[in-house]
Amino acid sequence: MTGQTTTKIRVIVVDDQPLERAGNALILDSDDEIEVIEEAGNGVEAVAAVARTRPDIVLMDVRMPVMDGLAATRLIAEQHPKVRVIVLTTFDLDEYAFGSLQAGASAFLLKSTRPAALIEAVKTVASGSAVAAPRLTAKLIEHYLRPAQPQQHERPKDSDEVLNVLSPRERDIFSAIVRGLTNAEISDELVLAPSTIKSHINSIFAKLNLRDxxxxxxxxxELGLTGSTET
Structure with missing residues (x-):
């Protein structure tokens, strides 16, 4: 023992099924780096718990009474932008998975996810990284946002107007992110050091007010940029 105190990742587990909720809480609490600080049985309880305890991560079920997980995620993202939400869904490429991202979640996981993968996902999101492979996220967003865009988005966004706060290099990197490239792939494509890419990405997120x-x-x-990485 060195005497150093390690700050644990503070998590709220939300599920209307007591056994599911308790099971996920036990899994997460079994890891030395994670602490489940509270549980909630619906979205209203979840929003209140986040306001009271300010966790790092919320593990959020989607289908719940009183307030569902998508509505709760939206409120948490608006009111507590530093809190990260991981939504549990039944299928990885369905409307709930995309809806959770649109609502402000940082990741989605299948309910059938193995315990070790659940623990790793919490740690990954807490570190600021993506859980799903970038190309899977891009594919999901392309599938659900592109067909719906004319109906769902009343005010089309002008890419030049939105992106004019970025430098030319930052625009290149933003485009690469949209195409689903990893930091390493962006580094190779633009012949820049990984640390430089990371610095540019942090700047892009700050300038565009992006969560992740x-x-x-x-x-x-939403800006109509090409995101497909398939050949």
Whole structure:
């Protein structure tokens, strides 16, 4: 023992099914780096718990009474932008998965996710990284946002107007993010050091008021930028 105190990742687990909720809480609490600080049975309780405890991560079920997980995620993202939400869904490429991202979630996981993967996902999101592979996120957003864009988005966004706060290099990197490239791939494509890429990405997120990489991809599609990486 060195005497150093390690700050744990503070998590709220939200699910209307007591056994599911308790099971996920036990899984997460079993890890030395994670602490489940509270549980909630619906979205209203979740929003109140976040306001009271300010966790790092909320593990959020989607289908719940009183207030569902998507509505709760939207409120948490608006009121507590530093809190990250991971939504549990039944299928990885369905409307709930995309709806959770659109509402402000930083990741989605299948309810069938193995315990070790759930723990790793919480740690990954807490570190600011993406859980789903960038191309999977891009594919999901492309599938659900592109067909719906004319109906769902009353005010089309002008890419030049939105992106004029970025430098030319930052625009290149933003475009690469939208295409689903990882930091390493962006580094190779633009022949820049990984640390430089990371610095530019932090600047892009700050200038565009983006929560994370997922929401950068969503913005890219809202701006009509090409996101497909398939050949």
């Amino acid at each position: 990489r997922v929401h950068a991809v969503i913005l890219g599609y």
